[in-house]
Amino acid sequence: MSRPYYIAGNWKMHKTRSEAAELTETLVKELKDGKHKYLVAPSFTLLETVAPIIRGTNILLGAQNCAPEEQGAHTGEVSVLQLKDLGVQTIILGHSERRHNYKEDDALINKKVKLALQHGFEVILCVGELLEEREAGKAEAVCETQTVKGLEGVDVVNLNRVVIAYEPVWAIGTGKTATPEDADAIHAYVRKVIAKLYGDPAAEKMIIQYGGSVKPDNAAQLMAKENIDGALVGGAALKADTFAPIAKFA
Ligand code: 13P
Numbered sequence: 611m612s613r614p615y616y617i618a619g620n621w622k623m624h625k626t627r628s629e630a631a632e633l634t635e636t637l638v639k640e641l642k643d644g645k646h647k648y649l650v651a652p653s654f655t656l657l658e659t660v661a662p663i664i665r666g667t668n669i670l671l672g673a674q675n676c677a678p679e680e681q682g683a684h685t686g687e688v689s690v691l692q693l694k695d696l697g698v699q700t701i702i703l704g705h706s707e708r709r710h711n712y713k714e715d716d717a718l719i720n721k722k723v724k725l726a727l728q729h730g731f732e733v734i735l736c737v738g739e740l741l742e743e744r745e746a747g748k749a750e751a752v753c754e755t756q757t758v759k760g761l762e763g764v765d766v767v768n769l770n771r772v773v774i775a776y777e778p779v780w781a782i783g784t785g786k787t788a789t790p791e792d793a794d795a796i797h798a799y800v801r802k803v804i805a806k807l808y809g810d811p812a813a814e815k816m817i818i819q820y821g822g823s824v825k826p827d828n829a830a831q832l833m834a835k836e837n838i839d840g841a842l843v844g845g846a847a848l849k850a851d852t853f854a855p856i857a858k859f860a
Pocket residue numbers: 620705777781782783784785821822823824842843844845846
């Protein structure tokens with residue numbers, strides 16, 4: 611079965627409002643005729659700037675995180691209600707920088723996944739192993755656990771609003787990309803995990819993005835692989851010059 615390609619830019623903690631507006635305006639022009647599904651995920655403070663620029667275009671608006679609670683006394687957190695109010699459609703959850711630098715565990719990520727789905731968002735659930743886990747032969751097991759625990763209690767009817775991003779931690783921001791073969795092997799494994807949980811048709815439909823040093827010169831080889839359905843791009847998403855060619859890979 612052919613799955614649509616989905617190319618997403620995670621801007622992480624970069625850009626001011628004027629820089630974000632400039633990049634977004636260029637992307638709208640550059641991607642106008644793009645054939646794939648697109649998303650940009652700016653910082654919370656930039657969402658209100660980016661939203662009106664992409665409204666009605668083929669680029670979706672994403673957030674990089676959300677609180678596990680709807681509202682209340684949670685200083686410094688941002689709620690799904692606030693994100694919805696700004697026009698956010700997708701929330702990236704379980705990014706390795708959240709898992710490892712901010713100590714988010716699978717239970718917390720799962721709570722956020724369920725809350726985001728309950729509020730109608732699409733979720734990009736990130737999974738991926740550390741270098742030492744890969745070297746110890748545990749890459750599949752780590753990705754399996756993160757997938758299973760991240761999706762615990764998620765009903766099959768909501769699975770069409772879940773995307774998985776495989777981001778090997780050792781490939782993020784390092785310039786070291788997983789080979790297309792290594793990445794595809796993990797994607798195939800994660801698809802099997804989804805099949806075990808939800809059945810083959812759901813697994814066949816699941817969009818699995820690859821993330822970790824995706825650049826204009828390696829995007830096409832990665833996307834050519836059977837189980838790689840898109841990219842979650844960090845550094846190269848910060849400039850139209852690098853994001854547009856990835857988004858329009860041939
Ligand atoms: P880089 O593309 O900078 O390696 O980042 C990948 C990533 O973490 C996207 O979420």
